[in-house]
Each structure stands twice: as structure tokens, then as C-alpha cells.
Amino acid sequence: MSIKYAILGFLSWKSLTGYELKKLFTGSETLYWSGNNNQIYTTLAQLYREKLVTKEVQHQESSPSRKVYTITDTGLAALKQWLAAAPELPQLKNSFLIQLMWEDQLEPDELNALLDNYEEELRVRLLMVQEQERRRKASPAATPRTAYLWDMIGKNWISFYEHELNWLRQLRQELPNVPPKQEGSR
Amino acid sequence: MSIKYAILGFLSWKSLTGYELKKLFTGSETLYWSGNNNQIYTTLAQLYREKLVTKEVQHQESSPSRKVYTITDTGLAALKQWLAAAPELPQLKNSFLIQLMWEDQLEPDELNALLDNYEEELRVRLLMVQEQERRRKASPAATPRTAYLWDMIGKNWISFYEHELNWLRQLRQELPNVPPKQEGSR
DNA sequence: GTTGCCATGTAAGGTGTTACATGATTTA
């Protein structure tokens, strides 16, 4: 349940509304919930129940009242404890690799179309992440250390996709040299 | 819902029981459900309802009767369609990167302990995956092409963890040169 | 006039994990 701590993290910098948090999540690869407002609003309600945040309701004539959330001392303590807690390993789910496992059952041109498709999607995503990074770097960071860490997080993502692309290119280069499938080899 | 097609994939090679499938899933990084028998048994029931597989019950005196599942022609067609379908991008969830986002709030020695911990876990996992690969390569593959593809899938995983380790080492090398956090910089 | 921004939420459904339940046989 790291969305809880991601929210506390942002609130440790400054008080925010659910909507502002949603915008911060949107367009971040790392915060993979990416603007899923359901989880943001329900998690905020949960944090409020657990007294890790306080809520200030700002009534407005027009449309819903803004709810500004502020982290409590208990919240800060909970955040700090999580920050120091044993990290989990990354969780990578790549259904493309599952497809590849039985790719032998496809015709060469079908496979080629599949690989084209995957390569194209990877390239588009890489460009998106690079663009995101460029924009993020433009906004100032709290400390040089934070700036460095966020840069490294961005690099992690960029090189993840670059790496996947390189792997794919190697595969596409070598595959024609591998004896093709035998017909009726089921 | 790719577990459905992963099961059909295995059944396209030979008929299997739920228990045998469970063993095939266990210890595969790619098949990330890794021995979650709940999903295997429920998915098999679903595949049976959808007539993508047939079931042969083998009664045994002692303990539950084995249920051997066989793929149908409809099942083979469904599998082939999925194999040719547009691949999804990999989905990477790395809560360690989320922790890093606010690591500024930790003391240098706490951060160091965290990085130690992550590096160690990565190294252990890398060894596990390499060992898995070594064992998998020992068992014969259906076709040279399948062998090649499975090798590439293994390489993808190994280099994923190697890559993450390299990134971490770079971070640990550069971090001491970055000005430390300012006290009370909340 | 349609799109986008502000701002909150609910409902439903899909996916995934962990624990529980049973019980015989084999291996250490």
C-alpha cells in the first residue's frame, strides 16, 4: 500500500487537495496509479480516519468545496518509518514475454508484425518518459539531494525502456538466423 | 487476463493437470503468478466452462482424483489469436523508487542501510534467476526456435536485474558527492 | 458550442495474494 506513503510524501512538503495530488500523480511513471482518482480520494479518507492527516474544508459558492489535507506529526512519523523500511524488489509484469513463449505457433510475418508493434510502442513510451523528464527538470527542487535523486529515478525509467528496446533489436537481428519452425510441429 | 493464455500455451504442447501447471508456473519469473494455485484452478474451471479445454477425471483410491485438461480446437484458435494480438507494454512497479523520492528525510546512515538492503536483495534475486535459467536450459526444447526465444526471455530477466544493480551502484558512487540535506528543511 | 479545467466522489468489476482445508504416501 505505497500509495498511502506517496501521498504522505507529497503532504510532507506542503498541504494539498485531492485534486492537486491527482495532478502530481498523473504523468509520473514511478507513481504508477497515475491519476486514478478513486484510490487517491479513498486513501485520503483512510489517512484522515487514521489521523495521519487533518482536513480543512474551504467552502466555495460554486461547485464542490476544496478539502485541503495537512500531514500530522503521527503522519510524519509513519512516513519516516516507511522511508527507512526494507525495500521491496521491483515487480515487473511483461505479458509480451508470455506471448513470446509460444510464438513458434505464429507465421513469420505475423511474428514480424507483433515485433514491429512492440518496438513502436516502446519507442513512443520512451519519448513520453523523456519528455516528462525534461519538463520535470525545469521545475525547481527542494534540495540538491532531492534534485539528484529525482534525476536518478528518471534515468532509471529511461534506461529501462532503452534497455528493452536494445534487447528487442538484438532479438530481431538474431531471429532470422534461427531455423524456422517445423510445419505441423504441435 | 494472460494467465488464461499461459495455461492454454502449456496445454497446446501437452495435456496437463492443475497441479502440473502449478509446478510449471512456480519458479518462472515471466509467469509472475508463480504457483498461485487459486488462480490456476479457477482459470481452469473458467476455460472448461468456455469449452476451450476438456477435462478427463482420473479416479484414484487415495486422495483427490486427478483432472487432466486437454486443449480443444476452439482453445487453440483462441490461443493463436492472442499470440498475434497487439502486445502490451511491460508494467513495472518499483516501490523502492517511491521511497527514494523522499529519502532526503532520512539520515545518511539510514539511507545507506536502505541501499545496502536493496542491493543485497537484488543480488540474491539475480542469482536465483540465473540458477533457474541454468536449470531450464538443461531440459530440452521443442524446436530450435523455441529454445532461442526462451533463452532470450531468460536474458531479458537477467539483464533487467543486472541493469538495476548497475544503476544502484552508480547512485551509491555519486551520492556522496551531492551536498547533503539541510537540517530542518521541511 | 465544445473542449478543458476545477473539484469532489461512488459503483462495479477485474486481478492478485494469503490463508485455510483435507488427507494419503513417500522421503529424510
Place this chain on the structure above:
DNA sequence: TAAATCATGTAACACCTTACATGGCAAC
């Protein structure tokens, strides 16, 4: 005598996504 293997499954819960619902205001 304890454990692992064979073999099936259920229950509860956690997590995540998508769609729905409302409605004013500003910009193009």
C-alpha cells in the same frame, strides 16, 4: 517423527482500473 510431494479446492481480502455522476466557469 517431521517434512515434502501429490492433488484438489474455497474464502477473504487487498489492490487496481474503468466508468459513472455532477456542475460551474473559462477559453477557443
